[in-house]
Amino acid sequence: MTDALVTRELCKVYQEGSIQVTAVQPCSVKLSAGEVIGLFGPSGSGKTTLLSILGCILRPTSGELSVFGQEVSQLNENQLPEIRRKYISFIFQAFNLFPALTAFENILLGLRIKGVVGSEAEDRTAKMLQEVGLGHRMHFLPRDMSGGQKQRVAVARALAADCPIILADEPTGNLDISNGRKVMELLKELASEKQCCVVVATHDNRIEDIFDRIVYMEDGFIRRIKRSNA
Amino acid sequence: MGFLVFGVVLSSSVLGVLHLNNKLDSVMFYVAVRILLYDKARSLITLIGVIFAVGLIFNQLGIFLGLMETSSVIIDNTPGDIWITSKNSKNFDFAQPFPEYTRHLVLADNGVQWAEKLIVAWGIINQKEGGTEQLEVVGFNVDTGVGGPWEMKEGSTDLLRNGNFAIIDESAMARLGNISVGEYRDVFSRRLQIVGICKGVKSFTTAPVMYMSFPLAQKLVNYLPSESTVFIIVKVAPGVPVKGVANRLRGLLKGNDVYTKSEFSFKTRYYWAVETGVGFSFLLTIVISFLVGILIVGQTIYNSTMEHIKEFGTLKAMGADNADIYKIIISQAMINALIGYVVSLIITFLTVGLYDAIGMVLSVSWWVNLFVLLLTVCMCIIAAFISIRRIKKIDPAILFRG
Ligand SMILES: Nc1ncnc2c1ncn2[C@@H]1O[C@H](COP(=O)(O)OP(=O)(O)OP(=O)(O)O)[C@@H](O)[C@H]1O
Numbered sequence: 001m002t003d004a005l006v007t008r009e010l011c012k013v014y015q016e017g018s019i020q021v022t023a024v025q026p027c028s029v030k031l032s033a034g035e036v037i038g039l040f041g042p043s044g045s046g047k048t049t050l051l052s053i054l055g056c057i058l059r060p061t062s063g064e065l066s067v068f069g070q071e072v073s074q075l076n077e078n079q080l081p082e083i084r085r086k087y088i089s090f091i092f093q094a095f096n097l098f099p100a101l102t103a104f105e106n107i108l109l110g111l112r113i114k115g116v117v118g119s120e121a122e123d124r125t126a127k128m129l130q131e132v133g134l135g136h137r138m139h140f141l142p143r144d145m146s147g148g149q150k151q152r153v154a155v156a157r158a159l160a161a162d163c164p165i166i167l168a169d170e171p172t173g174n175l176d177i178s179n180g181r182k183v184m185e186l187l188k189e190l191a192s193e194k195q196c197c198v199v200v201a202t203h204d205n206r207i208e209d210i211f212d213r214i215v216y217m218e219d220g221f222i223r224r225i226k227r228s229n230a
Numbered sequence: 231m232g233f234l235v236f237g238v239v240l241s242s243s244v245l246g247v248l249h250l251n252n253k254l255d256s257v258m259f260y261v262a263v264r265i266l267l268y269d270k271a272r273s274l275i276t277l278i279g280v281i282f283a284v285g286l287i288f289n290q291l292g293i294f295l296g297l298m299e300t301s302s303v304i305i306d307n308t309p310g311d312i313w314i315t316s317k318n319s320k321n322f323d324f325a326q327p328f329p330e331y332t333r334h335l336v337l338a339d340n341g342v343q344w345a346e347k348l349i350v351a352w353g354i355i356n357q358k359e360g361g362t363e364q365l366e367v368v369g370f371n372v373d374t375g376v377g378g379p380w381e382m383k384e385g386s387t388d389l390l391r392n393g394n395f396a397i398i399d400e401s402a403m404a405r406l407g408n409i410s411v412g413e414y415r416d417v418f419s420r421r422l423q424i425v426g427i428c429k430g431v432k433s434f435t436t437a438p439v440m441y442m443s444f445p446l447a448q449k450l451v452n453y454l455p456s457e458s459t460v461f462i463i464v465k466v467a468p469g470v471p472v473k474g475v476a477n478r479l480r481g482l483l484k485g486n487d488v489y490t491k492s493e494f495s496f497k498t499r500y501y502w503a504v505e506t507g508v509g510f511s512f513l514l515t516i517v518i519s520f521l522v523g524i525l526i527v528g529q530t531i532y533n534s535t536m537e538h539i540k541e542f543g544t545l546k547a548m549g550a551d552n553a554d555i556y557k558i559i560i561s562q563a564m565i566n567a568l569i570g571y572v573v574s575l576i577i578t579f580l581t582v583g584l585y586d587a588i589g590m591v592l593s594v595s596w597w598v599n600l601f602v603l604l605l606t607v608c609m610c611i612i613a614a615f616i617s618i619r620r621i622k623k624i625d626p627a628i629l630f631r632g
């Protein structure tokens with residue numbers, strides 16, 4: 001299997017005035033393409049911080065990170081957007097859809113940022129919306145959609161660009177059990193079709209069975225990595 | 231609500247074009263338009279702010295330039311190249327008299343083609359219903375017409391030649407009531423018959439202007455010493471440099487000031503604009519309007535940016551450069567600037583007639599329009615920078631807060 005994300009002694013220390021908070025203790029992990037990984041742990045354990053570093057949004061204090069074999073921990077602020085554009089898509093707890101744009105336009109805008117243009121972008125958008133079951137809601141504004149539908153638009157936006165890495169922070173945090181499950185199952189199904197590496201930070205135990213691998217964090221340390229038997 | 235309709239028409243036509251265009255820039259412009267149309271209340275407030283600020287700038291600049299044009303309108307419309315005044319006269323309207331024989335000294339220079347005397351003085355006119363008004367009396371050589379009215383609405387200057395006759399500008403009626411040709415009015419307690427109405431003659435002081443023959447003015451204006459004039463206007467012979475003649479006359483006439491026509495026009499404008507402080511108060515209003523515009527536009531765009539900060543952050547997370555997002559902000563500012571500008575321009579054009587009716591000039595010329603356009607664009611771009619600074623500092627952490 002191809003290594004999508006590889007960390008070596010990756011570590012993040014926040015400097016808050018004179019106080020230092022080590023949000024992520026040195027950790028070395030390998031995450032492969034086609035894998036759906038759950039990142040579990042109590043509040044404040046460092047899940048979001050680790051996810052931000054893996055997503056090339058936050059730079060590690062020390063250690064190395066490579067994305068599909070490319071070393072990125074030494075890159076500067078101006079070089080990181082290029083990496084994100086090429087490899088990484090995000091899904092957030094609050095959906096983060098432009099309220100003024102329809103589902104279709106929100107996805108299209110994401111695609112344009114990723115450099116997909118022309119009728120191809122529009123075709124992909126339409127197809128993606130069909131796949132997440134929103135073919136009949138294409139031209140709805142976010143305010144006219146339920147939370148589950150909005151998160152499915154966000155999933156479609158993340159997947160439409162064909163980026164090999166999808167990072168999601170608490171994607172089910174604003175959804176009820178059944179909608180949360182539906183969104184996660186959809187994400188898993190579409191991601192494995194495209195052989196994406198998916199990392200989901202969550203403390204929603206009810207969706208544990210969906211993941212191929214589960215990483216448990218506590219106080220910034222990775223305590224345990226469990227391979228699901230399902 | 232005409233401008234709202236205009237805004238919607240403009241944006242939808244822009245949308246139509248954009249849909250076919252796939253360049254990232256125009257996508258960002260499209261997003262900006264959608265954001266503006268989505269939050270109509272806020273967009274309307276922004277637009278009204280721009281219209282208010284720009285309208286005020288147009289108005290103040292227009293009135294100021296109108297006053298400037300007015301202050302030198304007689305100089306600018308009088309033929310000749312050189313104006314001679316008494317020593318230290320500050321402007322056209324309040325110049326002191328000097329002996330009229332000076333004209334002969336001037337004519338002795340062989341670079342001079344002709345020289346004409348002109349009286350500009352202050353007089354009193356009796357109102358029909360009693361009471362008096364101040365007026366500016368201009369006495370000119372009727373035979374040559376130099377310094378006289380340049381456009382007649384009714385009657386002719388020829389009639390001024392013999393007797394107690396006068397011509398009044400149509401703009402004077404706002405002050406003096408309706409005056410028709412053939413009527414009599416008392417000026418300096420002397421009964422004069424109005425024999426013509428001219429056009430386009432106004433004074434900075436807003437006092438009505440009355441024309442009469444030079445000899446009549448010399449006789450009527452009681453404070454002028456006998457055999458004196460207020461100006462001498464000189465025409466330089468063809469091919470002779472004006473500056474050279476002016477310098478020679480300066481050397482010759484120790485008791486006078488000698489100006490080229492443009493120098494004297496400028497001196498008069500400068501006096502009214504700068505020495506009286508009138509220009510400063512206009513400038514102050516313009517600067518304040520500009521700042522208020524920045525505040526209103528900056529404030530509403532900033533609020534909108536803050537409301538969309540997570541979405542902008544998401545675009546950044548997906549790999550958008552800051553510059554991509556700046557385009558959304560700048561587009562919003564530019565759309566407000568352009569629509570607001572056009573509406574203000576239309577309002578300004580509509581009010582020109584209104585100002586004319588009350589005897590004032592609202593100056594609108596292409597370069598004023600262009601200048602205000604640049605000012606408007608600057609105003610909105612500066613306003614956008616408040617938001618751009620915020621975008622630059624987006625902390626990725628905001629994306630992960632629920
Ligand atoms: N920007 C920051 N500056 C300083 N400290 C921070 C910052 N962000 C996070 N931390 C600290 O780092 C630690 C890890 O935070 P993080 O947000 O990664 O935890 P988490 O596992 O995502 O928690 P939650 O489940 O509540 O989202 C916490 O102690 C937090 O207070």
Ligand SMILES: [Mg+2]
Nearest residue numbers: 047048049630
């Ligand atoms: Mg978190």
